[in-house]
Amino acid sequence: MQLHFxxxxxxxxxxxxxxxxISIHIIESAFPSPLPGIKPGLANVITLxxxxxxxxxxxxxVSLLRVLISSLLLGSFLSPTFLLSLSxxxxxxxxLYIVQWPFRQHLKYQPTAIGYALIASISHICGQFLVAWxxxxxxxxxxxxxxxxxxxxxxxxxxxxxxTQLLINTDTAKI
Amino acid sequence: xxxxxxxxxxxxxxxxxxxxNGADLVILVLTIMLLFWVYNRLWFKxxxxxxxxxxxxxxxxxxxxxxxxxxxxxxxEGRKGKSIIEISQGKARFIHSACRNQFCVFHGWLSxxxxxxxxxxxxxxxxxxxxxxKDTEHFDALAGER
Numbered sequence: 001m002q003l004h005f006x007x008x009x010x011x012x013x014x015x016x017x018x019x020x021x022i023s024i025h026i027i028e029s030a031f032p033s034p035l036p037g038i039k040p041g042l043a044n045v046i047t048l049x050x051x052x053x054x055x056x057x058x059x060x061x062v063s064l065l066r067v068l069i070s071s072l073l074l075g076s077f078l079s080p081t082f083l084l085s086l087s088x089x090x091x092x093x094x095x096l097y098i099v100q101w102p103f104r105q106h107l108k109y110q111p112t113a114i115g116y117a118l119i120a121s122i123s124h125i126c127g128q129f130l131v132a133w134x135x136x137x138x139x140x141x142x143x144x145x146x147x148x149x150x151x152x153x154x155x156x157x158x159x160x161x162x163x164t165q166l167l168i169n170t171d172t173a174k175i
Numbered sequence: 176x177x178x179x180x181x182x183x184x185x186x187x188x189x190x191x192x193x194x195x196n197g198a199d200l201v202i203l204v205l206t207i208m209l210l211f212w213v214y215n216r217l218w219f220k221x222x223x224x225x226x227x228x229x230x231x232x233x234x235x236x237x238x239x240x241x242x243x244x245x246x247x248x249x250x251x252e253g254r255k256g257k258s259i260i261e262i263s264q265g266k267a268r269f270i271h272s273a274c275r276n277q278f279c280v281f282h283g284w285l286s287x288x289x290x291x292x293x294x295x296x297x298x299x300x301x302x303x304x305x306x307x308x309k310d311t312e313h314f315d316a317l318a319g320e321r
Contacts, residue, residue, distance in 0.1 A: 099202075103198070109196070109197070109198060110198060111196065111198035111199045111202055112194060112195060112196060112198075112199055114193070114195060114199055115195075115198055115199035115201075115202040115203070118202050118203065118206050119202060122206065122209070139289060140288070140289040141289050141290075141291070143217050144217060144218070146213060146217055147210075147213045147214045147217055147218055150209070150210060150213055151210065154206055154210065162193060165193055165194075166190060166191065169189060169190045169191070169192060170190055
């Protein structure tokens with residue numbers, strides 16, 4: 001018996017982008033961070049790129065694949081780290097979708113990559129923070145850390161927004 | 176005939192072009208407002224809840240509770256010596272401890288539910304809590320119900 005799959009061009013594109021995102025995620029996890037929870041989040045650049053260029057369906061598939069496969073490769077599948085990663089990814093995509101929804105007919109008025117990146121990074125850290133607070137450290141003192149987290153989210157979100165814009169500017173029609 | 180463009184410069188300038196539109200500016204302004212609000216709310220403002228009892232834990236003994244509404248001095252014997260804790264008007268603080276760094280003393284008054292300080296050399300930790308503030312500390316996803 002032979003299994004036969006037919007794949008479309010979209011599938012190849014998602015696979016390629018997910019592979020890129022997974023590589024970035026794993027390379028990034030090798031670097032130490034000053035505070036647990038703060039990392040550059042460069043894998044999010046790929047998600048943002050997918051969202052802006054191909055729409056939320058592609059971005060959702062790519063980011064779910066990234067979270068799942070990189071957790072399997074790093075050995076954190078179904079651990080707290082995985083839950084935090086998943087919640088951040090889902091909430092950031094949901095808020096990107098909510099921001100885009102009123103402008104879906106008017107592409108001209110949509111925010112550019114920098115605006116989307118700010119939204120994505122802030123909602124990512126908020127999602128992670130709420131899950132961490134609700135499930136893992138239910139202590140009100142944890143909220144004293146939130147301003148620090150949001151400050152870093154804004155700075156690193158601007159950085160990833162600029163990188164995403166540069167990625168969109170270059171000729172990527174081949175993907 | 177148009178003059179021939181220099182291809183390298185063209186691609187470079189278009190690659191590094193960063194355009195920002197009105198929606199981006201709105202998001203940026205909202206972000207900065209959020210930052211101010213978060214700092215103001217969580218760092219520079221006293222929380223509204225009032226603590227009404229003190230939990231003291233010495234070494235591995237069971238924690239002991241004291242009400243915060245009556246003024247008193249607790250003299251506790253820790254591993255290194257004596258620690259003195261003052262309770263007054265809904266607040267509590269270390270006023271003396273038998274340790275070198277005196278971090279517990281410099282921490283000052285504990286008044287908001289959830290505030291905690293400890294003298295690690297002397298193995299004494301104190302925390303102020305409230306009966307009315309919803310406490311979720313007995314649950315976490317790793318250990319289940321504690």
